[in-house]
Amino acid sequence: MAERRIVAVTSCPTGIAHTYMAAEALSKAGAAAGAEVKVETRGSIGAENELTAADIAAADAVIVAADTAVPEERFAGKPIVHASTGDAIKDSASLVARALAGADAAAASGAPAAAAAPSGNTAGGGYLDQVAAAKAAQKSRQKGAYRHLLTGVSFMIPFVVAGGILIALSFAFGITAFEEEGTLAAALFEIGARSAFALIVPVLSGYIAFSIADRPGLAPGMIGGVIAGTIGAGFLGGIIAGFLAGYVALWLVRSIKLPKAAQGLMPVLVVPLISTAVVGLAMIYVIGEPVQFINARLTEFLQGLSGGSALILGVILGVMMAFDMGGPVNKAAYTFSVGLLGSGVNEPMAAVMAAGMTPPLGLALATTLWPRRFTEEEHEAGRAAWVLGASFITEGAIPFAAADPLRVMPSIIAGSAVAGAISMTAGVELNAPHGGVFVLAIPNVLTSLPIYLVAIAAGTIVTAVTVATLKRRVSIGEEAAVAGAAA
Amino acid sequence: MADSATVLELIDLDAIDLAVEPADRDGAILALARRLQATGRVIDAEAVTAAALEREAIGSTNVGFGVAIPHAKSEHVARAGFAFGRRGGGIRWAGEAVADAAGESTGDHDVDLVFLIASPAQASDDHLRILATLARALMHEEFRDALRGTGTAEETLSLLADRLSA
Numbered sequence: 001m002a003e004r005r006i007v008a009v010t011s012c013p014t015g016i017a018h019t020y021m022a023a024e025a026l027s028k029a030g031a032a033a034g035a036e037v038k039v040e041t042r043g044s045i046g047a048e049n050e051l052t053a054a055d056i057a058a059a060d061a062v063i064v065a066a067d068t069a070v071p072e073e074r075f076a077g078k079p080i081v082h083a084s085t086g087d088a089i090k091d092s093a094s095l096v097a098r099a100l101a102g103a104d105a106a107a108a109s110g111a112p113a114a115a116a117a118p119s120g121n122t123a124g125g126g127y128l129d130q131v132a133a134a135k136a137a138q139k140s141r142q143k144g145a146y147r148h149l150l151t152g153v154s155f156m157i158p159f160v161v162a163g164g165i166l167i168a169l170s171f172a173f174g175i176t177a178f179e180e181e182g183t184l185a186a187a188l189f190e191i192g193a194r195s196a197f198a199l200i201v202p203v204l205s206g207y208i209a210f211s212i213a214d215r216p217g218l219a220p221g222m223i224g225g226v227i228a229g230t231i232g233a234g235f236l237g238g239i240i241a242g243f244l245a246g247y248v249a250l251w252l253v254r255s256i257k258l259p260k261a262a263q264g265l266m267p268v269l270v271v272p273l274i275s276t277a278v279v280g281l282a283m284i285y286v287i288g289e290p291v292q293f294i295n296a297r298l299t300e301f302l303q304g305l306s307g308g309s310a311l312i313l314g315v316i317l318g319v320m321m322a323f324d325m326g327g328p329v330n331k332a333a334y335t336f337s338v339g340l341l342g343s344g345v346n347e348p349m350a351a352v353m354a355a356g357m358t359p360p361l362g363l364a365l366a367t368t369l370w371p372r373r374f375t376e377e378e379h380e381a382g383r384a385a386w387v388l389g390a391s392f393i394t395e396g397a398i399p400f401a402a403a404d405p406l407r408v409m410p411s412i413i414a415g416s417a418v419a420g421a422i423s424m425t426a427g428v429e430l431n432a433p434h435g436g437v438f439v440l441a442i443p444n445v446l447t448s449l450p451i452y453l454v455a456i457a458a459g460t461i462v463t464a465v466t467v468a469t470l471k472r473r474v475s476i477g478e479e480a481a482v483a484g485a486a487a
Numbered sequence: 488m489a490d491s492a493t494v495l496e497l498i499d500l501d502a503i504d505l506a507v508e509p510a511d512r513d514g515a516i517l518a519l520a521r522r523l524q525a526t527g528r529v530i531d532a533e534a535v536t537a538a539a540l541e542r543e544a545i546g547s548t549n550v551g552f553g554v555a556i557p558h559a560k561s562e563h564v565a566r567a568g569f570a571f572g573r574r575g576g577g578i579r580w581a582g583e584a585v586a587d588a589a590g591e592s593t594g595d596h597d598v599d600l601v602f603l604i605a606s607p608a609q610a611s612d613d614h615l616r617i618l619a620t621l622a623r624a625l626m627h628e629e630f631r632d633a634l635r636g637t638g639t640a641e642e643t644l645s646l647l648a649d650r651l652s653a
Contacts, residue, residue: 013542013545013546014542014558014560016558016560016604016606016615016618016619016622017548017550017556017558017604017618017619017621017622018548018550018622019619019622020618020619020620020622020623021550021556021622021623021625021626023623024622024623024624024626024627025626028626028627041619043615043619044560044610044615045612045615045616045619067545067546084546086546086550089550089551089626090550090551
């Protein structure tokens with residue numbers, strides 16, 4: 001086992017003696033416990049032996065031995081032990097032991113978690129510690145790649161919600177109102193669809209990369225995300241771009257060694273240039289080609305199916321709509337159906353819209369009925385998802401799917417398949433390519449509204465029940481794992 | 488640590504008292520403050536004692552191991568420095584200062600080694616560094632034992648010079 005590292009800060013009111021005695025005591029106790037301790041002293045000379053970001057990042061635990069207020073933001077996420085300088089001077093060994101125990105507990109639960117209940121605490125620290133501990137405990141369940149994904153999703157959600165609702169508002173002016181240039185509806189559509197929605201995938205991939213590599217990841221991640229949009233790779237392409245960008249940037253930062261004089265070039269030139277080039281080229285040549293291929297093959301496949309079994313076509317259209325929301329599979333189904341509108345075949349369009357509405361609706365229903373299986377952020381996204389789903393803005397499901405693709409994607413695919421199958425089998429026809437509930441009320445746009453509502457409701461319920469079932473199993477499993485690690 | 492200044496700039500032979508008379512905290516602090524006044528570092532021993540007691544009120548400077556380090560930062564100090572006092576029979580370091588910042592009394596135990604540190608309102612960083620070195624050194628048992636074992640003030644002074652000028 002590698003030597004464990006502790007960083008500490010000591011501070012006392014006069015800053016003449018206790019600060020330094022506490023520092024010395026902690027260094028001594030650390031050495032005795034076989035841990036490397038670096039102590040920043042904040043005395044009347046000012047801060048000395050200051051902790052660098054690298055010191056803190058490398059530390060397994062933090063000790064704050066202070067009788068004055070010491071800012072602790074920089075230690076976020078690390079297990080912290082609080083004490084007075086008096087405690088540190090008299091019983092530094094037990095402080096070090098508590099810090100190391102906190103580090104072990106954090107390591108056991110997979111990520112740094114605040115541990116080690118503070119005893120000699122500065123006033124008011126207790127509650128903040130508890131909050132920090134609770135947050136850290138929650139974070140500790142979010143491991144590795146999953147945590148990066150969630151970071152990207154949490155930054156993405158506002159773009160989905162704001163953009164989606166503005167698009168829905170533009171539909172409220174009439175389903176084709178946005179096509180009239182210069183109108184408010186056109187402006188709302190411009191903001192929502194062409195601006196906010198254009199940023200969804202870049203923000204997702206950018207912040208996945210940011211979570212992995214910190215600042216150096218952001219540029220290649222966002223640029224890779226824009227390319228994912230351009231090549232039609234959708235949010236799945238964006239996730240690939242984000243992880244690729246993050247790990248490429250991280251690798252560059254760690255492995256390129258420049259002479260000291262040239263080190264300033266690393267963050268402004270070398271890392272962004274190389275990582276962006278690598279990610280961009282990979283997206284275009286490695287991801288772009290297969291995406292186009294998939295899109296083309298699927299379109300051919302659908303053309304082969306038309307005229308055959310309505311049930312099978314409905315199921316397949318439904319599956320495709322929910323599969324990648326904006327990616328090549330979804331686009332193939334949507335474009336295929338819109339193309340058929342021109343030849344007067346309107347059933348696939350109805351199936352596609354129903355299948356595109358149920359993913360956000362089903363997830364919104366699930367967050368309402370089973371709130372405890374979703375995070376606070378997902379509750380927010382869930383409320384917006386009602387509006388987005390009703391407006392046939394399938395993107396409302398992306399935050400859920402991106403955060404937890406293995407459980408959410410099967411759920412929304414199942415619901416959409418059901419919705420598509422019912423709509424298609426019943427022969428419902430729709431001759432508008434978008435609009436959701438806003439077009440349903442318009443005469444002659446849709447045939448047999450009641451059966452169409454049944455299709456949407458059935459798909460919504462199937463998605464909600466499936467996702468709740470899958471999520472329950474998983475969260476029980478994870479809690480057991482955490483409990484096991486803590487025991 | 489202390490390259491440009493040595494501990495000898497901070498302590499004089501006459502500021503070392505190996506047989507402190509008073510057995511109570513306030514008396515011991517005043518006795519050491521008077522020594523600092525006699526060597527010209529402190530202008531007003533009473534005022535410095537008052538400042539040191541004020542600091543004791545915030546939190547006892549009895550740091551354990553039989554050591555107390557009362558200190559005063561005051562305009563009644565002419566030049567930074569410290570005095571060292573020893574009392575074989577112990578000095579009651581009972582702080583009516585019950586609660587320090589930790590909410591816990593560190594007083595109520597006898598101490599036998601006392602360093603009274605006096606610093607002007609504007610002390611130089613060099614001097615503060617030496618005091619920091621002293622504070623760090625006190626955390627080591629062999630240094631405390633050595634302080635207890637010296638026979639004369641001269642011996643104590645050279646021990647301090649050896650240990651704190653590195």
